[in-house]
Amino acid sequence: MTAPLLQVRGLCKAYGALIVTDAVDLDVAHGEIHALIGPNGAGKTTFIALVAGEVAPDRGRILLGGADVTRHAVHRRAQAGLARSFQVTSVLPAFSAVENVALAVQAAARRSFRLLPAPGSDRVRRAHAVELLAQVGLAAKADVPAGVLSHGEKRALELAMALAGKPRLLLLDEPMAGAGPEEGRAMVELISAARAQCGILLVEHDMEAVFKLADRVSVLVAGRLLASGPPDAVRADPAVQAAYLGEAAT
Numbered sequence: 001m002t003a004p005l006l007q008v009r010g011l012c013k014a015y016g017a018l019i020v021t022d023a024v025d026l027d028v029a030h031g032e033i034h035a036l037i038g039p040n041g042a043g044k045t046t047f048i049a050l051v052a053g054e055v056a057p058d059r060g061r062i063l064l065g066g067a068d069v070t071r072h073a074v075h076r077r078a079q080a081g082l083a084r085s086f087q088v089t090s091v092l093p094a095f096s097a098v099e100n101v102a103l104a105v106q107a108a109a110r111r112s113f114r115l116l117p118a119p120g121s122d123r124v125r126r127a128h129a130v131e132l133l134a135q136v137g138l139a140a141k142a143d144v145p146a147g148v149l150s151h152g153e154k155r156a157l158e159l160a161m162a163l164a165g166k167p168r169l170l171l172l173d174e175p176m177a178g179a180g181p182e183e184g185r186a187m188v189e190l191i192s193a194a195r196a197q198c199g200i201l202l203v204e205h206d207m208e209a210v211f212k213l214a215d216r217v218s219v220l221v222a223g224r225l226l227a228s229g230p231p232d233a234v235r236a237d238p239a240v241q242a243a244y245l246g247e248a249a250t
Contacts, residue, residue, distance in 0.1 A: 002029075002030065004027035004028060004029050005028050005029060005030045005032075005064070005065060005169055006026070006027060006028040006051070006062075006063070006064055006169055006199065006201065007027055007062070008024060008025060008026040008027070008051065008060070008061070008062055008063075009060055009061045009062075010023050010024075010059060010060040010061065011024045011050060011057050011059070011060035012024075012057060012059040012060050013050060013055065013058055014058055019222075020046045020223050021043050021057070021223050022222070022223040023060070023224070024047065024060070024220070024224070024225055025225070026201075026225070026228070028199045028200070028201050029199060029215075030168075030199055031195055031196070031198075032195070032200070032215045032216065033191070033192075033195050033199075033202055033213050033214050034200070034201050034202065034214065034215065034216045034218065035203075035204060035210045035213065035214035035216070035217045035218070035231075036048075036202065036203050036217075036220055037203075037204065037205075037217060037218070037219055037220070038219055038221055038226075039243070041222075042220040042221050042222060042223070043220055043222070043223040044173075044220055045173060045203065047203075048171050050062070051171060051201065052074060052077065052082065052084050053072055053073055053074040053076070053077045053082075054074060057070065064077065064080050064081065064082060064168070064169060065080065065081065065168060069082075078108075078165065080168075081165075081166075081167050081168030081169060081198075082167060082168070082169045082170075082171070083162040083163070083165055083167035083169070083170050083171070084162065084171035084172070084173065085158050085159065085162050085170075085172050085173060085175060090158065091146040091147075091158060092146060093145065093147025094146075095145070095146055096142065096143050096145055096146065097133060097138055097141050097142055097143070097144055097145075097146055097149065097157050098126060098129045098130060098133060098142040098143060099129075100146050100157060100161060101128075101132050101157070101160050101161055102122075102125045102126055102129040104129075104160075104161035104162075104164035104165070105125045105128050105164045105165075106125055107164075107165075108164050108165030108166070109125075128164070129160075129164070130142055132160040132161075132164060133157075133160055135160065135163070136156040136157070136159050136160045136190050137156060137190070138153060138156055141153060150183070151178050151179060151180075151183065152179050152182075152183025152184075152187065155175055155179065155187055156186070156187070156190060158175075159175070159191075163197065166197070167198050168198050169199050169200075169201065170194065170198045170200045170201070171200075171201050171203075172191065172200060172203065172204070174203055174205060175191065175202070176204055176205070176206040184209060187209075188209050188212055191213055202214065210231070211231045215230075215231075216228065216229060216230060217230075217231050217234040218234075219234060219237075219240050219243070226239055226240060226243055227240050
């Protein structure tokens with residue numbers, strides 16, 4: 001059997017007496033969308049930060065592609081094939097959409113130690129950036145300043161930027177946040193298409209999107225995993241309904 005792309009084992013993090021991640025085990029398979037859900041304050045964003053390398057765990061292990069990256073810095077995890085997006089949009093508003101993606105392409109090349117620019121590299125980067133924009137439906141907005149794009153378009157732009165490094169694992173932290181119904185549906189389609197390129201760990205409050213997208217769902221409550229499994233099984237779990245989903249699960 002193929003080993004999971006991401007393996008998290010016994011991950012723990014506390015701030016003084018407050019335990020925010022309590023012995024969590026979680027896997028993401030190649031090409032899988034694994035959704036992590038839970039009430040506000042459950043520790044989901046901290047868990048994503050631990051996997052991304054932005055926060056150091058107190059105990060536990062994180063393996064990416066079978067390699068132990070528990071003590072690796074953010075840039076080393078990026079070199080190993082990990083990318084993430086954030087709850088708040090992080091595009092450069094004064095730069096065009098294509099310039100934002102071209103910068104992400106350039107950063108990915110530097111992480112891969114291709115430090116010396118090849119002749120025509122600017123044209124190559126732009127061409128790659130345009131391809132990525134087309135992939136997320138923004139080809140027509142290539143030269144539009146990112147700051148004037150709609151919220152949904154900025155989210156799509158961030159996805160293109162995250163995919164610029166050809167990641168093996170993509171961490172998405174509430175990509176539907178602030179999206180209207182039409183923007184949400186568009187983002188669901190983009191995330192579904194991205195699974196062909198990488199495994200995805202998705203943190204999201206939009207339960208309709210979660211149950212459309214996820215192959216597996218894990219429920220985090222007070223830093224501990226309450227349940228994990230196929231979406232229908234998790235939706236029907238009485239403990240999950242009581243702790244989080246409530247009437248929305250029925």
